[in-house]
Structure formats: structure tokens, C-alpha cells
């Protein structure tokens with residue numbers, strides 16, 4: 223009888239050189255996602271395939287909302303469409319009670335099409351075409367203005383439909399984080415926020431109802447939110463006294479981090495990312511400290527990645543193995559950076575679909591695009607992977623299936639594990655018709671002979 | 673491939689390999705050690721592959737990639 227085959231390996235001993243942090247993030251294998259064998263996904267939907275869990279999305283949302291609403295009486299949440307605007311995902315959020323937070327006319331239309339009433343939409347962003355402002359005002363959306371030109375545009379839009387409409391302003395400020403996000407909204411410290419309010423209150427077609435901010439994304443310091451709340455409440459007080467108005471809502475945007483590993487950080491996210499409760503506490507506790515009970519406005523959070531990132535995975539397959547001239551082991555997988563926008567700033571967790579023997583080495587994982595930039599994972603500590611091994615990359619729920627682009631290949635399926643454990647395809651793989659549908663060939667270019 | 677270096681290496685049955693020239697040490701598994709033996713016996717790479725196929729439960733494709741990879745590693749470590 224032949225002996226069992228184990229892949230040959232040789233490894234240099236490097237006694238004395240220890241990994242300072244002792245954690246190798248990429249070690250490990252998983253044979254299933256929430257009890258469903260990895261092969262079931264690829265058999266049913268092909269490879270690669272994005273997978274989302276209805277259960278984990280709902281659980282995470284409820285954890286955040288129940289904590290927030292137990293701390294602040296008028297807590298509200300609005301789903302940041304750009305984080306993941308697949309219909310099935312937005313529907314879960316709306317079933318849970320989140321309104322829609324959109325940042326473009328496309329997202330606005332997508333929310334309306336899904337059945338979200340206009341007055342349950344928060345319309346943010348630095349660019350809002352005038353036609354979309356007219357629709358938003360007509361339908362009673364909460365519109366947060368970004369700059370003085372937009373303020374004038376909003377005035378024109380309201381005038382053209384003969385209405386005096388409520389608006390909010392987006393503000394920015396120094397919250398002690400670097401880099402400061404100062405390009406969106408009106409700055410508080412240099413008074414431009416106050417001047418914007420003055421301009422709005424003098425307008426015949428606009429009046430102020432809310433203040434919005436979003437101080438950054440993947441914020442690692444909860445204290446930044448304390449600062450933001452203090453400064454926004456101070457602004458609110460000043461406005462209410464000066465103009466004798468009532469601010470109906472404050473909106474502190476999103477920005478809470480997920481358990482992804484930012485490039486350039488040594489510590490694993492389990493160590494570097496504070497629990498989400500600390501961020502909510504920073505907002506809610508500061509609100510309660512700063513506000514009198516009779517003046518509680520509605521307070522919105524537009525939490526995106528922290529709700530959905532960990533509820534998503536990408537299953538991809540190893541197609542080829544190559545040792546580079548410098549000795550580095552490399553793998554080519556069937557999913558590239560065109561599908562994985564977040565690979566620019568994250569080092570994903572890499573898990574393999576089976577237990578494999580052999581010496582672990584730092585390996586680089588390339589995508590299938592014929593492009594030098596197509597590096598999905600720069601360094602993963604992996605045993606020798608046979609062709610066909612499936613890799614499970616995570617967290618994957620936020621920003622990929624919105625920012626992905628069709629390039630060279632079709633975009634793959636997105637599957638959802640439903641609460642009862644069944645599998646649904648919530649976006650089928652693209653076909654040639656999906657891609658060429660919008661194209662048109664001028665008559666004179668229609669014929670050629672080769 | 674320079675096989676002369678192989679003769680100076682101290683290789684134990686447990687897979688510990690010492691290179692007295694550089695002072696570096698290495699560990700290899702049983703399959704790796706078997707390839708070392710065959711290299712020392714002056715077998716060609718193709719011969720090594722077919723011997724491994726006879727001895728182990730494996731396929732030609734797998735063994736071929738693995739042996740190439742292993743030898744690349746030896747070159748990287750300047751052992752051959």
C-alpha cells in the first residue's frame with residue numbers, strides 16, 4: 223500500500239526572531255458559514271460568491287438600536303444606502319424600522335422604488351441636482367444642505383414648487399481626530415455654519431429644522447463623538463436663542479468601525495477596535511449631559527459598516543499557484559480588486575475551507591485581472607494550498623457590493639443565508655446582456671470583415 | 673542546480689538540517705527529507721517525481737508542482 227502523501231516542506235529556523243504581537247491573523251480554516259458547508263454556496267451560485275447573513279444583520283442592528291434607544295429617548299436610525307444598497311439588505315433594515323439615508327438621486331430613486339415614503343428619507347451629500355431637490359421637497363424628505371451654492375439651489379427648487387420647506391445643514395468641526403473631515407458641510411469654528419443658518423432663516427422658501435454631521439469613517443476613538451455632540455448642541459442652543467426656533471433633529475452620521483483590519487495597523491481588530499457600545503455611549507451620555515429633558519430633539523445615527531461588515535463574506539477559489547522569483551509564494555484567485563473595493567484599506571481575514579498540512583508561509587494573493595494592481599491580500603500566512611481550495615475572505619458586508627465595478631469579467635452572485643438557514647440568491651451573476659444592454663453602435667460601425 | 677552543497681549538510685532522521693557553512697538550520701518533513709535523499713542519490717527531477725508517485729498516494733500534477741516548489745525553496749535558501 224502507498225503511504226499518505228504530505229506536501230514536502232523545508233523551513234529555515236529563525237530562533238530568537240519572534241512576532242512582537244504573537245497573533246497571526248490569517249491562521250485558521252472554516253468548513254462552513256453558519257452551519258452551511260462552503261461547497262454548498264459554490265455549487266449553487268458559482269465561485270466567487272458574496273454571502274450575507276440575514277440573522278447577523280438583524281442581530282447587530284438590534285444590538286446597536288436597543289443600546290442607543292435605552293440610553294436616549296428619541297433615538298432613530300437611518301440606513302446608509304451607500305454602505306450596501308442591495309434591495310434585500312435595505313428591506314431588512316426597513317423591516318427593522320430604519321429609514322433611508324441617501325446621498326444621490328439614484329439612491330433616492332432606489333429607496334422610493336423599494337417603497338420608502340419620501341418623508342422617511344434623509345437626503346445628504348455634497349451634490350444634489352436641482353430636479354432631485356424639487357422631488358425631495360415635494361415628497362417631504364429631510365434634506366441636509368452641504369454648501370452655500372446648494373443653499374441657493376435649494377431655495378430656487380422650493381420657490382419653483384411654491385413651498386416653504388424645512389432643511390437641515392451638514393456641519394463639520396474639529397473633534398480632535400486627524401485628518402479632520404472639513405470638506406463636507408459648513409464649518410462650525412469659522413462661523414460658516416451659523417452664517418448658513420442666518421441665510422436660511424432670512425429665506426422665504428426655507429426654514430431650518432435639523433443639524434447633521436458625519437465626522438469620519440472607521441473612527442477608532444469614541445471621544446471624537448463626545449466632542450461632536452458638545453459642539454453641535456452648542457450650535458443648536460445658539461441658533462435656537464438667536465432665531466427663536468426649535469431644532470427638530472440632530473444627526474450624528476455614521477463612522478463606527480467594524481472588525482476589519484486596517485492596513486498599516488499591527489494590532490488585530492479584536493484589540494484595536496472598541497466595542498460599539500462605547501461609541502453609542504459617547505453620543506448618548508453626552509447628549510444627556512448637555513440637554514434638558516424638555517428639549518430632547520430626535521437624534522439620528524446613520525451607522526453603516528458597523529452594522530453590516532461582519533455579516534458578509536466572499537468565497538473565492540484558488541486557480542493557480544506560483545513561486546515568484548524572490549521566493550514569495552503567490553496564489554491566483556477568481557476574485558479581483560474590482561469586486562473588492564475595500565481591499566485598498568483592509569487586510570482581510572483569510573480562512574481556508576479545509577484543514578491543510580504543511581509549513582505556513584507568508585503568501586501573496588492575486589486576483590484574476592490582467593493588471594499589476596490586482597493584489598487582493600498582500601500578505602497572508604498560509605499553508606501550501608492545492609488548486610481548487612476555497613478561501614473565505616471577511617469582513618465583506620460593507621461597501622464592496624456597492625463600489626464594485628464590472629471589469630473584464632461578470633460580477634458574481636450575492637447570496638443571503640436567511641434566518642431559517644435557507645439560501646437565497648439576492649443578486650444573480652451578471653450576463654453579457656446586462657453589460658452590453660446600454661451600448662449602441664453607430665450605423666457606420668456595424669459592419670466589419672476580418 | 674549545484675548538488676555538491678548537499679554533501680556537507682547534516683541531516684537528522686527527525687528532519688533537522690544544519691548547514692555548517694552558513695550556520696543556518698532548517699526543518700523539513702518526511703516528504704522533504706525523502707527528496708533530499710533522492711537528490712543526494714543524483715536522481716533527476718523527473719525521476720524524483722515518479723519515485724514519489726510510486727511511494728505515495730498522490731497524482732502526477734500535484735507531485736510535479738510540489739517538487740518544483742520544494743527545489744525552488746532549496747535554491748532560495750542556497751542549499752543547492
Ligand SMILES: Cc1ncc(COP(=O)(O)O)c(C=O)c1O
Pocket residue numbers: 302305323346347436438439440475476477478524525526527528620
Ligand atoms: C453622510 C454619511 N452617513 C453615514 C455614512 C455611513 O458611514 P459608516 O459606514 O462609516 O458608518 C456615511 C459614509 O461615509 C456618510 O457619508
